[in-house]
Amino acid sequence: MIRVVLVDDQALFRAGIRMLIDSQADLDVVGEASDGAQALAIVRETRPDVVLMDIRMPVMDGLTATAELLQDADPPRIVMLTTFDLDEAAARAIRQGASGFLLKDADPEFLLAAIRTVHAGSAVIAASATRDLFAQVSDAASRPVPDSYGQLTDREREIFALAARGLSNAEIAGREFLSEATVKTHISRILTKLALRDRVQLVVFAFDHGLA
Template sequence: MIRVLLVDDQALFRAGIRMLVSSQPDMEVVGEAGNGQEALAAVSAHRPDVVLMDIRMPVMDGLTATAEILTRPEPPRVVMLTTFDLDEAAARAIRQGASGFLLKDAEPEFLLAAIRTVHSGSSVIAASATRELFAHFTPETRPVPESFASLTDREQEIFALAARGLSNAEIAGREFLSEATVKTHISRILTKLALRDRVQLVVFAFEHGLA
């Protein structure tokens, strides 16, 4: 059972999401919070697997709360909720370690799929949004870490495609590989580069001039 915490200052929005999530046999809403400060207490009390976190809230915003939550031992996965497609705040949250972002007007099926995807350890940055995501990061001339040289030629090819936002299925079709093989390559790449997920891979690629 995936334990979900809802954090948003709009009670009506929370109610709608609660109804949707609670309708799923593999999910349950374990708590709600109306601001970031309440979210910190709720994470401690309910120990959710996934937190849906609004960015803009009174008392304490979602960015501040997320930064605090992700410093805790065994933190939940945090997905930011935003009204604006890839604004600077969403990009900052991803830098801090959030597992991605969702627009508040996302289709219900996409929201549910995103919760399951994040719970399984992946991210929820849509491929179509990757180019826009880059625009919110300040380019830096960081040297490429030595760990990148440990990637095989094939892994570097897969890295480049993943950095452009292609899904495993898209990479598999492009490279004539099975999705399972692509997943294995991605896992090895993340391990070698000490990255948590594909979101961090995209940021790594951009910040080191590899995108």
């Protein structure tokens, strides 16, 4: 069972999302909050797997709450909710360690798939939007490629480049004539060598250092 906490200042929006999530056998809403301060208390009490976090809220915004939660020893996966496709606040949250962002008007099936995907830690949410966002806000010219990138093998660099473009494991496997299990192993090794949490962070790393 994937445990979810909803954080949004609009009660009607939360009610609709809760109804959708609770209709799924493998998902369960274990808490709700209307601002970031409430979110800190509820998340630390209920220990969810995934948090859907609105960016703009009263009392404490989603960016501040996300930054605090990600300092915890075992933080949940956090997905930022935004009304804007290319939202620089979402970019800042992802740099802090959020696992991605989701538009509030996303299709219900996409939202459900996004929760499961983030929980699995295996893909980037809204990969094309994420790439476009970081292409706009990246300051790659001022950031040298870190030494850790030099630890990657030639094959790992090929996989890194494809993952940075938003390709899934299956798409990379088909292009590189590898099994999906092998691609997954390569991705895991790349994340470890670069000290990255997930594939969203891989996309950020690629744009920050001019590798995308």
